[in-house]
Amino acid sequence: xxxxxxxxxxxxxxxxxxxLLRCNYSSSVPPYLFWYxxxxxxxxxxxxxxxxxxxxxxxxxxxxxxxKKSETSFHLxxxxxxxxxxxxxxxxxxxxxxxxxxxxxxxxxxxxxx
Amino acid sequence: xxxxxxxxxxxxxxxxxxxxxxxxSLDFQATTMFWYRQFPKQSLMLMATxxxxxxxxxxxxxxxxxxxxxxxxxxxxxxxxxxxxxxDSSFYICSARVQAGSGNTIYFGExxxxxxx
Numbered sequence: 583x584x585x586x587x588x589x590x591x592x593x594x595x596x597x598x599x600x601x602l603l604r605c606n607y608s609s610s611v612p613p614y615l616f617w618y619x620x621x622x623x624x625x626x627x628x629x630x631x632x633x634x635x636x637x638x639x640x641x642x643x644x645x646x647x648x649x650k651k652s653e654t655s656f657h658l659x660x661x662x663x664x665x666x667x668x669x670x671x672x673x674x675x676x677x678x679x680x681x682x683x684x685x686x687x688x689x690x691x692x693x694x695x696x
Numbered sequence: 697x698x699x700x701x702x703x704x705x706x707x708x709x710x711x712x713x714x715x716x717x718x719x720x721s722l723d724f725q726a727t728t729m730f731w732y733r734q735f736p737k738q739s740l741m742l743m744a745t746x747x748x749x750x751x752x753x754x755x756x757x758x759x760x761x762x763x764x765x766x767x768x769x770x771x772x773x774x775x776x777x778x779x780x781x782x783x784d785s786s787f788y789i790c791s792a793r794v795q796a797g798s799g800n801t802i803y804f805g806e807x808x809x810x811x812x813x
Contacts, residue, residue: 623809625804625805
């Protein structure tokens with residue numbers, strides 16, 4: 583069984599400020615973890631993924647996330663927010679090795695204030 | 697990079713009719729594709745796993761006779777919503793799994809908006 587909890591359905595940051603989107607997971611087996619971004623009326627784009635290699639994962643557009651097993655967390659960060667980062671972000675988990683079933687969190691909408 | 701294309705991107709159909717949504721992997725072969733449904737302001741819910749050449753595996757609560765999935769080739773999976781009702785209006789999105797290097801990855805299509813009137 584696996585699940586994902588994203589804390590905060592809406593997050594607002596000022597342009598240039600740190601972005602922190604929180605994700606905690608639960609998995610009965612070693613997980614793969616993902617962050618996806620969805621712009622309005624579009625599909626999902628993979629930002630980054632953790633697949634049991636380095637615990638600090640760097641993704642596209644300056645985002646990164648750190649896998650912390652002790653805290654069962656996989657928070658997404660970006661040092662400096664851009665207006666173009668405004669979107670919905672989904673954390674997701676799947677059993678490692680297979681992509682048999684990807685379970686998504688409920689999403690966090692990021693607003694960037696000029 | 698790998699691209700997954702969905703068609704149509706938007707469709708409006710009358711209640712009681714059927715509508716087909718296509719999911720194509722454009723530059724790779726996908727033995728497994730997934731179909732998701734996303735209601736407004738909600739997360740994606742996995743509907744079914746589509747395996748090339750075999751029957752789809754449906755998630756609990758998803759009506760297999762209503763949501764027909766066909767994965768006839770390594771690059772195409774189709775979702776047919778039969779006898780559509782307004783409550784079927786939703787955003788449907790597919791993903792395709794590709795084996796790359798030491799592991800797998802999945803790519804998502806752009807999604808298809810279905811409105812049943």
